[in-house]
Amino acid sequence: MSRIAVTGASGRVGRAVAALLVERGHHVLGLDLVAPATPVPGVDYLVGDLAELPPQDPRLAGLEAVAHLGAFMSWRPEDASRVYDANATATQRLVRALDRSSVRRFVLASTGEVYPENAPVYQPLDEHHPRRPTTWYGLSKVLAEEITAFAGRASGWATVVLRFSHTQDPAELLDPDSFFSGPRFFASRRLTRERAAGHHEVADALEPFAGDDSTLLVASRADGEPVQMGILATADLARGVVLALEASTTGHEVIGLGPDAPTDLGAFARRLAVAAGLRTVDVTLPVSAPSYRTSNARARELLGFAPLLGEEELVLAAVEAREARLASPPTG
Ligand code: NAD
Numbered sequence: 001m002s003r004i005a006v007t008g009a010s011g012r013v014g015r016a017v018a019a020l021l022v023e024r025g026h027h028v029l030g031l032d033l034v035a036p037a038t039p040v041p042g043v044d045y046l047v048g049d050l051a052e053l054p055p056q057d058p059r060l061a062g063l064e065a066v067a068h069l070g071a072f073m074s075w076r077p078e079d080a081s082r083v084y085d086a087n088a089t090a091t092q093r094l095v096r097a098l099d100r101s102s103v104r105r106f107v108l109a110s111t112g113e114v115y116p117e118n119a120p121v122y123q124p125l126d127e128h129h130p131r132r133p134t135t136w137y138g139l140s141k142v143l144a145e146e147i148t149a150f151a152g153r154a155s156g157w158a159t160v161v162l163r164f165s166h167t168q169d170p171a172e173l174l175d176p177d178s179f180f181s182g183p184r185f186f187a188s189r190r191l192t193r194e195r196a197a198g199h200h201e202v203a204d205a206l207e208p209f210a211g212d213d214s215t216l217l218v219a220s221r222a223d224g225e226p227v228q229m230g231i232l233a234t235a236d237l238a239r240g241v242v243l244a245l246e247a248s249t250t251g252h253e254v255i256g257l258g259p260d261a262p263t264d265l266g267a268f269a270r271r272l273a274v275a276a277g278l279r280t281v282d283v284t285l286p287v288s289a290p291s292y293r294t295s296n297a298r299a300r301e302l303l304g305f306a307p308l309l310g311e312e313e314l315v316l317a318a319v320e321a322r323e324a325r326l327a328s329p330p331t332g
Pocket of ligand 1: 007008009010011012013014031032033034048049050051068069070071072073085086090109110111112164165166167168
């Protein structure tokens with residue numbers, strides 16, 4: 001049993017990691033900018049901005065390990081400074097706050113966007129792939145990775161950088177209002193993004209579906225490659241984080257945490273539509289749409305990681321969550 005801090009404990013991955021750690025008998029301190037919507041029983045919460053933690057923060061005394069998951073994800077140009085502050089500056093402040101503490105292991109949530117995945121030099125993408133981020137989010141995570149490696153050297157911590165694949169709660173998959181799935185799967189929600197990107201042919205094809213939240217987008221690429229990417233269910237990703245916290249690796253390790261195989265988003269949308277009784281529209285996206293595969297060989301080898309939830313389980317859970325949502329719409 002250890003005392004472990006989880007930053008971003010109110011977020012998608014953080015609350016799942018915190019819950020799993022409590023279940024496994026650890027004491028958990030959850031740090032987040034915002035209070036959790038539903039607190040995980042047994043977790044002590046500390047609400048505040050990581051970037052404002054003082055050096056050698058006494059509130060972090062007695063910790064043995066940290067899962068640093070707190071971050072801000074945005075790709076909007078106007079959010080560049082907020083992304084930098086939340087992901088790079090806040091990581092530096094967290095490390096300073098832990099200076100001379102009892103921490104011995106530090107696990108960072110990074111991302112495949114450090115490569116970036118949508119412009120792979122080779123595939124499957126693995127930990128040796130050069131890091132040449134093209135977004136402020138990707139750059140902020142490269143910097144967080146470097147701060148983590150530095151902290152390991154300077155403080156003698158075992159450090160693990162986990163490069164997460166894309167992750168979602170299955171309940172988000174068929175929710176048109178979800179941050180990721182709305183524009184990914186719902187024709188009406190995709191329209192704005194394609195128009196803003198100047199893909200007017202795609203946007204025109206989607207125009208008849210404006211205001212329609214029951215038509216899913218079956219996407220393919222202009223060059224015939226599938227629109228595909230790694231998607232890991234949040235529960236699987238959380239298990240990977242806990243494995244990294246409980247592992248006995250030493251020094252600095254970089255590990256890609258993703259699924260066994262990529263998800264073909266077009267084929268997946270069709271499966272979701274059939275299972276949920278929704279309509280589909282076929283759309284050809286430009287070659288800038290993602291089409292990549294990642295390797296999880298190192299996660300298997302170093303952490304004994306294996307995803308448990310495949311596409312079939314994700315589809316079933318997504319449909320179940322949609323039905324529950326439709327049966328009890330939010331009030332007020
Ligand atoms: P999320 O947005 O659901 O949760 C992030 C949490 O961090 C939020 O609760 C937020 O309040 C908190 N936070 C942000 N800035 C903070 C600050 N300055 N101080 C304290 N707390 C702060 O995101 P998630 O999906 O749970 O992602 C968890 C981690 O995984 C993040 O580091 C993210 O960059 C990384 N990641 C996520 C994905 C994905 O597909 N979801 C993919 C790759 C990497």
